[in-house]
Amino acid sequence: MGWKTASSLRQRSTVQFTIIARLLKLCDIVHEGTHAIDMRERYGYDFLKSHWSWEKRAFFYERQFQISMGVELEYETVDEMLVHIWGSYDNELYNPYKN
Numbered sequence: 391m392g393w394k395t396a397s398s399l400r401q402r403s404t405v406q407f408t409i410i411a412r413l414l415k416l417c418d419i420v421h422e423g424t425h426a427i428d429m430r431e432r433y434g435y436d437f438l439k440s441h442w443s444w445e446k447r448a449f450f451y452e453r454q455f456q457i458s459m460g461v462e463l464e465y466e467t468v469d470e471m472l473v474h475i476w477g478s479y480d481n482e483l484y485n486p487y488k489n
């Protein structure tokens with residue numbers, strides 16, 4: 391299934407579009423859910439982790455979800471995924487537990 395380009399979406403039926411849209415939302419839920427589970431399990435609580443560490447975990451599980459669903463991967467390789475993370479997030483320590 392392709393969902394990257396608008397033209398690939400236009401070629402699909404409304405039902406397929408709806409399914410793809412729902413899977414996209416599910417991918418977001420997997421990503422954000424990983425952050426939520428990590429916080430619940432106090433990931434990086436005793437020893438702070440960087441944004442890169444947090445995002446690597448969330449993007450990894452999001453990618454595993456895409457693999458298990460058999461949909462097109464947002465990042466074809468783990469290396470591509472890492473390049474995205476390195477370019478999109480700083481490598482500062484992240485403390486979501488303060489406040």
Ligand SMILES: [Zn+2]
Nearest residue numbers: 421425445448
């Ligand atoms: Zn994230």
